[in-house]
Amino acid sequence: MVNLHSASIDRLFEAILNLKTTEDCYKFFEDVCTIKELQDMAQRLDVAFLLTEGMNYQKISQEVNVSTATISRVSKCLNYGSGGYRSAIEQINGKN
Numbered sequence: 001m002v003n004l005h006s007a008s009i010d011r012l013f014e015a016i017l018n019l020k021t022t023e024d025c026y027k028f029f030e031d032v033c034t035i036k037e038l039q040d041m042a043q044r045l046d047v048a049f050l051l052t053e054g055m056n057y058q059k060i061s062q063e064v065n066v067s068t069a070t071i072s073r074v075s076k077c078l079n080y081g082s083g084g085y086r087s088a089i090e091q092i093n094g095k096n
Contacts (some may be wrong), residue, residue, distance in 0.1 A: 047074040048085040 019025050029038055043066050050060045057071045078085050 044070065044074050045085070045088070047071050048078055049089060051075055051078055052086070052089055 015028065016025075019028055033041075043064050046064045047060055047066060047070065050063065051071070051074060055063075057068050060066070060071050061068055074085070
């Protein structure tokens with residue numbers, strides 16, 4: 001993966017980490033992202049959840065309405081990425 005570390009990205013992540021509520025997140029991300037960007041990120045996380053549950057590409061494609069190319073990309077990140085999806089999924093599942 002590309003090294004994205006920079007002061008600007010650190011500042012972005014700091015801003016995100018300081019958001020306290022879901023409503024705060026909605027306000028921030030509605031200002032920072034386009035609706036399509038937000039929907040795409042949410043879909044990729046949905047795909048990651050379904051892949052970790054063992055669902056096949058075809059069912060995921062139908063359920064989440066994404067291409068198999070997107071599913072493949074998320075799968076590649078799950079298997080060979082930096083662990084971000086898995087960490088987020090584990091943290092969310094730990095709350096349940």
